Amino acid sequence: xxxxxxxxxxxxxxxxxxxxxxxxxxxxxxxRLEVVLVGDDPASLSYVKGKSKAxxxxxxxxxxxxxxxxxxxxxxxxxxxxxxxDATVDGILLQLPLPKHLNEKAALAMISDAKDVDGLKxxxxxxxxxxxSGPRPCTPKGVMAMLDHCQVTxxxxxAVVIGRSQLVGLPLAKMLLDRNATVTVCHSKTRDLQKIAxxxxxxxxxxxxxxxxxxxxxxxGAVVIDVGVNRIDGHLCGDVDFEDVKDLAxxxxxxxxxxxxxxxxxxxxxxxxxxxxxx
Ligand code: NAP
Numbered sequence: 001x002x003x004x005x006x007x008x009x010x011x012x013x014x015x016x017x018x019x020x021x022x023x024x025x026x027x028x029x030x031x032r033l034e035v036v037l038v039g040d041d042p043a044s045l046s047y048v049k050g051k052s053k054a055x056x057x058x059x060x061x062x063x064x065x066x067x068x069x070x071x072x073x074x075x076x077x078x079x080x081x082x083x084x085x086d087a088t089v090d091g092i093l094l095q096l097p098l099p100k101h102l103n104e105k106a107a108l109a110m111i112s113d114a115k116d117v118d119g120l121k122x123x124x125x126x127x128x129x130x131x132x133s134g135p136r137p138c139t140p141k142g143v144m145a146m147l148d149h150c151q152v153t154x155x156x157x158x159a160v161v162i163g164r165s166q167l168v169g170l171p172l173a174k175m176l177l178d179r180n181a182t183v184t185v186c187h188s189k190t191r192d193l194q195k196i197a198x199x200x201x202x203x204x205x206x207x208x209x210x211x212x213x214x215x216x217x218x219x220x221g222a223v224v225i226d227v228g229v230n231r232i233d234g235h236l237c238g239d240v241d242f243e244d245v246k247d248l249a250x251x252x253x254x255x256x257x258x259x260x261x262x263x264x265x266x267x268x269x270x271x272x273x274x275x276x277x278x279x
Contacts, residue, residue: 001150001250005142006257008149009265013058016268020059023279031275032061033117033267034083037095038076038102039069043231044095050264051093058268069099076102080110090278091117091271096167114277117270120167128174135270140172142262143204143225144179150251152202152223155180160197162186162213162239163206168227172204193217211241215248224249227259 020030033055037048048064055062065079076098083092092115098104108116113123119135127134147154159181163169173185181202186193188207197203197217205213206227218224228239238255246252253259 001252002246003146003150003251003253004257005146005253005259005262005265008146009054009142009261012145012265013054013268016058016060016272019272024059028279029088030059030061031090031271032063032088033091033093033271034063034065034089035093035095036065036067036076036080036083038067038071039099041097043229044097048095050260051267054264054268055271058272060268060271071102073102073106076107077110080107084110084112084115089115090275091115091267093118093267115274117267117274119171119270125166125171128171131178135273136175136266137167137171138266138270139168139206139227139259139263140175141266141269142259142264143172143227144175145266146225146253146259146262147202147223150223152251154202157181157201158184158199159202159204160184160186160200161204161206162190162193162197163204163208163227165206168206169204172206176202176204205239207239209239210237211244212239214241214244218245218248220248221250222248223251225253225259226255229255229260 035048035051052062083089092111094107108121113121116124117135119137124134159176161169161173164185164187173183176183184196186196194217198219200222202223204225208228210230210232224240224245226238226240230237236256
């Protein structure tokens, strides 16, 4: 079964829009998301466009602060701090990566914990790792929603996550563990990667290597979630060799239209939740 995140995301956004309509009918304002983008990286521009569109469909007010690539750290921090002080802003997203001369951690620190809809701040990461509720990073949250949508049994399953980034692999491993999967996290120094991946009932790949995972890494009947986004000759592809693996997996996600739209739907959910928390 090929699972299109784009279809699941549509339903999530429709649910959010209905909820927000209800709040507006009760005389309340709409939730508000503001995005800070530095520079003109084409991938970032395209992600921001996706977030803007999704906000429109979901009934969330959206504003983009598009800053020049050569902005200095202080101006960036002052800009974020000013957005953060605005009580009508529920969620702030700093589009990453930043240009090399800027300090990501210091910039993120200007976003208050309650408005951290990406779930990337220290407190919110800590909440995930001690099992307290809080905004979860959008991509792992989207992957979990996909697994649940497909009614994949997570408890007791052998899950292998390839990639250990702060953004995807590491939080995802913790979220799978919290649902009682037996989780193995692999990375660039892992020995026998093929053998370990082949043991997975649920194989999640987030490495950023185009089509690296072919059928030699996949057990027959496994659920394969491809988080990777790579560009070859202007075309998008995942970390999984989709054509090679699709007949072997019981469930597989495509790239594009797979995890990407779920990441954005999770951002909409986190923004709505931040707004509701304030209400
Ligand atoms: P990242 O920070 O670069 O981390 C990549 C991870 O993959 C690292 O842990 C690295 O291991 C591991 N790795 C790299 N090469 C490997 C190899 N040959 N074998 C095994 N492991 C290997 O990347 P990221 O931010 O997690 O993103 C991963 C991919 O997902 C990228 O393609 C990115 O564009 C995509 N992505 C998609 C979405 C979405 O919404 N669809 C969201 C975020 C990211 P080490 O730790 O040992 O270096």
